[in-house]
Amino acid sequence: MNFKVPKGTQDILPGQSEKWQYVERVIRDLCDKYRYNEIRTPMFEATELFQRGVGDTTDIVQKEMYTFTDKGDRSLTLRPEGTASAVRAYVEHKMFGQVDQPVKLYYTGPMFRYERQQAGRYRQFVQFGVEAIGSADPAIDAEVMALAMDVYTTLGLKDLKLVINSLGDKDTRDAHRSALIAHFTPVIGELCSDCQSRLEKNPLRILDCKVDAKHPAMATAPSLTNYLTDSSAEYFTKVKQYLDVLGISYEVDPNLVRGLDYYNHTAFEIMITGEGFGSITTLCGGGRYNGLVEDIGGPESPGIGFALSIERLLLALEAKNIELPTENDLEMYVVAMGEEAKLKAVELVSSFRAKGISADMDYLDRKMKAQMKAADRAKAKFVIVLGETEIEEQVVNVKTMATGDQTKVEFGQLVQYVLENK
Numbered sequence: 001m002n003f004k005v006p007k008g009t010q011d012i013l014p015g016q017s018e019k020w021q022y023v024e025r026v027i028r029d030l031c032d033k034y035r036y037n038e039i040r041t042p043m044f045e046a047t048e049l050f051q052r053g054v055g056d057t058t059d060i061v062q063k064e065m066y067t068f069t070d071k072g073d074r075s076l077t078l079r080p081e082g083t084a085s086a087v088r089a090y091v092e093h094k095m096f097g098q099v100d101q102p103v104k105l106y107y108t109g110p111m112f113r114y115e116r117q118q119a120g121r122y123r124q125f126v127q128f129g130v131e132a133i134g135s136a137d138p139a140i141d142a143e144v145m146a147l148a149m150d151v152y153t154t155l156g157l158k159d160l161k162l163v164i165n166s167l168g169d170k171d172t173r174d175a176h177r178s179a180l181i182a183h184f185t186p187v188i189g190e191l192c193s194d195c196q197s198r199l200e201k202n203p204l205r206i207l208d209c210k211v212d213a214k215h216p217a218m219a220t221a222p223s224l225t226n227y228l229t230d231s232s233a234e235y236f237t238k239v240k241q242y243l244d245v246l247g248i249s250y251e252v253d254p255n256l257v258r259g260l261d262y263y264n265h266t267a268f269e270i271m272i273t274g275e276g277f278g279s280i281t282t283l284c285g286g287g288r289y290n291g292l293v294e295d296i297g298g299p300e301s302p303g304i305g306f307a308l309s310i311e312r313l314l315l316a317l318e319a320k321n322i323e324l325p326t327e328n329d330l331e332m333y334v335v336a337m338g339e340e341a342k343l344k345a346v347e348l349v350s351s352f353r354a355k356g357i358s359a360d361m362d363y364l365d366r367k368m369k370a371q372m373k374a375a376d377r378a379k380a381k382f383v384i385v386l387g388e389t390e391i392e393e394q395v396v397n398v399k400t401m402a403t404g405d406q407t408k409v410e411f412g413q414l415v416q417y418v419l420e421n422k
Contacts, residue, residue, distance in 0.1 A: 008114075008123025018326035019314060020126075024108060026154055027128055034147050036104040036130055041085035043110060047075040052295055053084030053262060058205070062194075064113040078112035082129040083262070083289065083305055084296070090133050091298035101134035102303075108310075122311060129307035130286075133293065136302040138235055141266045141288060142242035148270055148284050148306045149248060152313070156322045157272065160283075162248060164268045165256035166236035167287070168228045173264065177203055179222040187217045208257045225254040232265065239266050262289040266304065272316055283316060284308035331422050332359040333375035333383045337368055341386035348384075348414065355415050357422065376401065382418060 005011055012020060031038070047067050054060050066078040079085055086105055090096065095103045108128045117123065130147060132140050145162060152160055167173065180203035184191070188199055192211040199206070206212070207221060228236070243250050256267055267287035286306025293301040317324065332352050336345035345361045352359035360378060362371045368385065375383045384396045397406040398417060409417045 006123075008117045010122060018328060019317075019324050020310065022324045022326050023155065023310060023313060024128075027106075027108065027151060030147065030150055030154060031106045031130070034104070034143070036106040036132075036147070039086055039089060039105045039107050040109070041079070041082070041089055041107065043112075044076045044078050045085055045088065047077040049084050049088055049296070050077055050080060053087065053292060054081065055202070055262065059194075060113060064115050066112045066114060080111055080113045082107050082109070082111065082127055082307060083131060083292070086129070086131045086305075087133065087289075087292055087296050087298075087303065090131075090301070091293060091296050096134060096293070096299055096301050102132045102140060103134050105131045105133070107131075121309075126310040127307050128310060129305060131303060131305035133303040134301050136290065138238040138266075139242050141239045141304050142246055142248075144286065144304050144306060145243065145268055146246050146248060148268075148286065148308065151308065152270065152272075152283065152316075155313070155317060155324075157316060157320060159273045159320075161271045161273055162243075162250040162268060163253045163256055163271060164239070164243075164250050164266065165253055166225070166228060166232060166239075167257075167264050167267050168224060168232040169264060170291075171229050172224065172227050172232050173204070176222060176224045176227040179227065180204065180206065183221055184217060187215070191215065191217075204257060207255065223254045235265055262292045262295075263287040264290055268306070270308075283312055327379075328358075330360055330375070330378040330380040331357050331382060332418055333371075333378060333380035334359065334361040335368055335371040335375065335383060335385040336361060337385065337387040340388070340391055344386055344391055344411075348386075348411070351415055352418065355419065357415065357418050381422060384414070 028038075047065070050065060051061055060080045065080050068076055070076055086107060090103060090105075106129065109126065110124050111127045112124055114123055115121065128151075130144060132144055145164075149160065149162060168176070181199060184195075184199055184203060184206060188196055191206070192209065195206045195209050195212055204224075207218065209218075212218060240250070240252075250268075256269060265288040268285070269282050270284040271281045272283055273281065284306055285308075286304070288302070288304040290302040292303060293299070332349075334345040334349055336342040342361075349359045349361050360380075362374060366374070372383065380401055383399045383401060384390075385399075386396060390396045394411045395408055396411065396414070398409050398414070399406045400421075407417070
């Protein structure tokens with residue numbers, strides 16, 4: 001049978017996985033500096049969690065979730081995003097009771113959405129996300145955006161653009177909702193079926209429609225900015241002030257609407273500009289979600305976060321010709337000629353590894369020339385050749401591959417020699 005990787009997924013092979021590991025190390029180091037702690041949640045949750053948290057009018061819930069019924073007749077869903085799970089854990093484990101607030105969390109792991117596969121977009125994808133829950137301070141909004149920007153700049157990306165908007169508070173959105181319904185009702189028959197179903201449920205989602213993006217009614221739709229309450233406008237002003245203090249450039253886009261229902265107040269995206277990246281320019285998105293904790297059964301706990309795709313991040317690095325330092329050169333390669341020498345090689349390789357020295361040997365019983373080529377391909381720093389003479393004398397020549405120099409070293413001193421010269 002000819003099995004292949006499922007559509008919309010990928011195998012990350014050696015040579016590529018090192019890039020993932022490097023990016024993940026950079027992210028973890030940054031989170032440590034910002035004092036965000038890792039949380040790991042299940043890859044599936046109760047379906048209702050995403051229906052309530054993400055919103056039943058979103059494309060994710062309506063079209064993209066992988067939902068199944070388990071043997072206990074429970075409806076479960078592979079997580080399509082990370083915020084709902086993190087908030088569920090925050091409520092379930094009463095993290096709102098911790099002395100230090102906000103609770104600052106990060107996660108990295110696979111998410112699942114059934115959507116059309118394209119460059120940088122998969123049905124199983126890996127997301128890095130951050131959540132700061134328990135503070136309504138606009139300063140934490142700026143910190144979250146600063147961390148997101150730091151991920152990209154630390155990895156060497158430039159040509160970045162931070163786009164922000166305010167989605168306002170409940171009064172803002174209620175007034176804007178009424179204006180949108182009045183605006184789109186006369187032309188609703190010209191819009192797609194999704195937009196028609198959203199008119200009464202969540203008309204703001206109409207503005208995020210890809211099918212009707214060029215309809216004239218979209219360009220003339222009421223701007224949410226015009227309906228901001230005084231408190232919402234003041235909050236947004238403070239967010240911008242903090243970004244200014246941090247020296248982070250931004251662009252205000254009144255049409256920026258995030259694709260999840262739980263967003264309010266601050267919403268933002270990080271985009272990449274310039275040549276070489278193609279049509280997908282949005283790298284990251286996030287925003288504030290005051291009220292989500294209460295919707296999931298917890299006490300009032302304002303929150304803000306963002307998420308980014310690791311696949312899309314790597315695609316951007318490749319498009320910008322940024323090489324990641326992922327070399328994993330070998331320190332010692334042991335060439336063995338004969339069965340007795342092979343026994344000694346196994347012993348030596350183990351002793352090297354026990355002292356933190358990367359070591360390898362041949363397991364195909366190849367001739368010496370082929371083994372030396374394997375050592376060269378592995379970019380080994382040192383090579384030793386074991387034969388009858390070396391076993392008898394308990395001394396071996398250690399060859400430094402870069403120079404060709406050789407040094408006689410007793411077996412008992414090999415580990416120390418490599419440690420001193422590596």
